[in-house]
Amino acid sequence: MGYLAAAVMREAKSMTALRNAYEKQLAELPKGSLRVKKRNDREYFYLAYRHENKVISRYVGNDRSELGELIERIERRKNIENLLRAIKKELALMNKVLETIK
DSSP states (O other), X not given: OOHHHHHHHHHHHHHHHHHHHHHHHHHHSOOSXXXXXXXXXXXXXXXXXXXXXXXXXXXXXXXXXXXXXXXXXXXXXXXXXXXHHHHHHHHHHHHHHHHHHO
């Protein structure tokens, strides 16, 4: 095995560990998006997400500080999902490189 293959394998191993860490973080973050419904000139905030092909809307309250935290957690989840997509593409590319080297 050459230097290039060893370097790609090391990088793939670290990317796999990173992917696993991100997936663990995703399990702790809320899925979905924040929705606002207006009734009688009042705003009601719901977390909307899919569960078994159904859209579930869960009431989350009107406390602005809690909503801000929820919005941050949702944005964090979306950022991690984007990073995971990129990592999975990189891992697929690394596997192709390793297949051609061997």
